Amino acid sequence: MFEVTAAPAQKAPEAEPAREPRAYEALVREIGEDGACEVRDVFWSGTCARLQSFRTLSLAQHHARIAREAHSLKSAAGTFGYVRLAALALMLEKTAERLGDVEFRELLDLMDAAYAAARAQEPPR
Numbered sequence: 001m002f003e004v005t006a007a008p009a010q011k012a013p014e015a016e017p018a019r020e021p022r023a024y025e026a027l028v029r030e031i032g033e034d035g036a037c038e039v040r041d042v043f044w045s046g047t048c049a050r051l052q053s054f055r056t057l058s059l060a061q062h063h064a065r066i067a068r069e070a071h072s073l074k075s076a077a078g079t080f081g082y083v084r085l086a087a088l089a090l091m092l093e094k095t096a097e098r099l100g101d102v103e104f105r106e107l108l109d110l111m112d113a114a115y116a117a118a119r120a121q122e123p124p125r
Contacts, residue, residue: 016084018117023081043076044119047085051112059096059104067096077118085114 027036050073057066074089088111092099099107 016087018082018084018114019121020081020083021121023079027080040080043080047073047076047115051108051115054108054111059099059101063096063099067093070096082114082118085111085118088114 024036024040027039030036031039050069054066054069059066070089070093074086074093077083077086077089088107092104092107092111095107096104
């Protein structure tokens with residue numbers, strides 16, 4: 001599967017492409033079209049729920065949980081080639097303990113935008 005590495009990024013996460021098209025093709029080769037489509041649908045619904053849940057959590061009280069959820073999101077987004085979303089999730093994972101509330105909300109806004117951009121670049125079914 002296509003994975004995003006944890007190496008330091010050379011550019012800002014929002015400068016990353018929203019989607020790496022070859023990642024989904026690689027997944028299809030591994031598990032077939034039906035399986036890849038089903039897993040991607042689960043990713044979309046789970047990611048939508050995860051992004052919404054971030055906004056309900058207090059950063060001060062839940063920074064460890066936020067970091068864990070961001071780690072999971074980073075891995076899942078990388079699997080499907082959603083490079084920008086994975087990079088932003090990595091940023092949240094690594095900085096959750098140090099972020100202020102304003103920076104946290106700004107990062108969530110960027111993640112929401114990356115999610116929307118990735119969805120918009122999905123090929124039609």
